């Protein structure tokens with residue numbers, strides 16, 4: 176029987192990669208402390224920053240908002256309604272969960288509803304534009320990134336925080352390495368500094384295993400959406416996570432080494448040449464004013480402007 | 492051929508149910524049914540339980556899936 180390293184009581188969780196066993200109370204404490212350390216170590220933000228947390232209703236983003244609130248950061252939430260039903264009223268239910276969470280803690284939540292704002296749900300946009308081979312995830316990602324940056328800029332937030340954990344990051348890295356998408360490798364980072372109209376982006380949970388963020392949500396009693404977005408089923412990300420967990424099972428610490436090793440190599444300049452290319456000049460989109468790589472309309476505006484967009488199009 | 496003297500325990504993951512022999516640890520039971528312990532959290536009556544706990548006859552363990560997907 177494993178005992179808590181701090182108090183000697185019976186441990187509820189054992190993290191093999193750290194050889195660390197903790198009881199409930201000390202696990203909750205450890206998790207909050209570790210987040211604070213990561214935020215400081217990677218210079219993500221300070222108490223002076225206004226942080227916007229992207230919350231989906233899932234365990235990671237709600238756990239992140241909870242921890243930032245406990246640590247006394249100025250953290251507001253942004254929920255983006257995607258208009259996804261999937262027979263389980265996914266978007267409606269996740270919105271309810273997020274609203275209840277914010278209300279219980281007296282936190283400020285901004286809600287942006289895609290169908291209300293742009294006249295179409297995410298799956299409808301994907302269908303109309305024939306993007307993503309039956310899965311709306313690429314459209315969804317594009318729309319979410321656009322809205323997050325716009326809201327952050329419009330409301331004066333200095334940092335955008337997302338709940339991505341180490342398993343998310345390792346799975347993305349694994350997928351990009353399998354296909355040698357070097358451009359993506361250069362851009363993957365838990366801290367993306369602000370530039371040319373893009374608000375700084377950070378991932379304070381990137382050193383936690385997904386198991387740890389789930390354990391935090393569970394032990395803290397956070398009510399989160401357990402059902403997945405229906406489009407996540409059979410996603411490549413899940414497959415890669417499973418594969419990595421099988422490796423982890425045989426050799427504890429594999430996932431962490433894989434990702435931290437990548438960050439180290441990157442810091443040493445292993446991807447410098449591609450990074451320069453990836454960081455080419457950004458232009459302001461002629462419709463919405465948000466940064467885009469090519470002059471003209473940004474990818475978001477090319478996606479939504481066929482319809483009546485709430486942003487008036489300035490005459491050229 | 493189950494050991495009657497020791498009985499069995501049940502593992503539940505979403506809509507799947509597995510029967511395992513009692514007396515083994517939670518971790519062993521998870522591996523026994525072909526799942527990866529790293530991908531689930533074992534709970535009893537909503538409370539997280541340690542993986543080294545030995546299963547008793549009649550135990551019902553709910554496994555909380557920790558992996559979520561979506562590429563965004």
Ligand code: SF4
Nearest residue numbers: 312315404407561563
């Ligand atoms: S699974 Fe795809 S569609 Fe669903 S929320 Fe994630 S990115 Fe969007």
Ligand SMILES: [Zn+2]
Nearest residue numbers: 179182198201
């Ligand atoms: Zn303790």
Ligand SMILES: [Zn+2]
Nearest residue numbers: 460463473476
């Ligand atoms: Zn635009």
